[in-house]
């Protein structure tokens with residue numbers, strides 16, 4: 001499933017010699033996506049002649065692109081089996097380098113086909129912010145269920161049922177035997193909680209999960225949470241008080257509400273933090289396109305924050321990887337650093353996002369455009 005690590009890996013697949021073809025396709029039960037792909041490829045093939053001249057592509061480069069188009073078309077038409085869980089498809093291909101990556105997505109995406117030196121990853125970056133992954137831990141005194149919600153798709157990660165002696169009521173005058181049984185019960189419950197906590201931490205580690213929702217009866221929730229490590233506890237964004245046998249759909253609906261509220265809060269706090277840091281002398285925050293690109297070039301960005309769908313023109317130098325706004329260009333469309341050719345970009349933001357992932361930065365695509373808009377639609381929290 002797609003997460004930060006997937007995108008980081010893809011961002012590093014850029015090649016200096018050959019283009020990578022990136023394709024996003026919205027899947028359709030009636031196979032309309034096959035027609036949509038055919039049209040996109042037809043369109044791109046027609047545009048290939050123009051690109052050949054504009055970018056002065058060598059024969060091998062053109063051949064690699066043509067092979068990408070044919071492979072993608074063949075795959076979608078003949079080999080791809082569409083199941084109902086997947087609403088979108090992403091393919092990245094560079095035939096000359098034998099690179100092929102297929103991602104099936106549980107969310108719909110806007111159809112897109114392009115070829116460039118870097119894979120087009122902005123769609124994936126926006127998707128993981130829009131449908132942030134979280135884990136749900138449903139726990140009672142002997143059973144537990146851990147659910148993994150990635151890109152809005154719910155998967156059962158684990159179901160646990162430990163043997164726990166039932167608790168009994170005290171009888172007799174002394175009740176010693178009952179007290180012993182109940183002590184054994186408490187110990188077994190604690191062991192069960194430890195087991196669930198260990199599995200929860202495993203999920204967080206494996207899936208790079210940043211959010212957790214805990215569900216169950218109120219008294220159980222508090223008891224269970226005390227067994228979690230403090231770093232895991234910090235990931236808890238909310239609780240759902242439910243009976244252990246509640247229908248799964250009810251649990252998911254409640255969890256979704258908790259996750260949405262958490263997302264809203266997170267975004268508000270993120271913009272507050274950016275604003276606070278950027279407006280403090282010596283603060284670790286910056287906003288506006290040019291200062292943000294400058295920080296990215298210096299490797300100083302920790303978190304890149306960008307308004308969803310924001311685009312701005314700019315340029316990139318493929319020789320020294322300088323990215324900048326048009327005003328930073330050297331004379332006669334050259335790179336201000338190495339005097340190499342400055343390649344104009346309709347959207348420098350896409351390049352900035354790729355650059356950020358390559359450096360292992362976090363990228364936050366916000367939908368809270370109005371507040372970020374005032375700050376130039378883009379900013380960054382800095383490392384130093």
Ligand SMILES: [Zn+2]
Nearest residue numbers: 317320335338
């Ligand atoms: Zn350069």
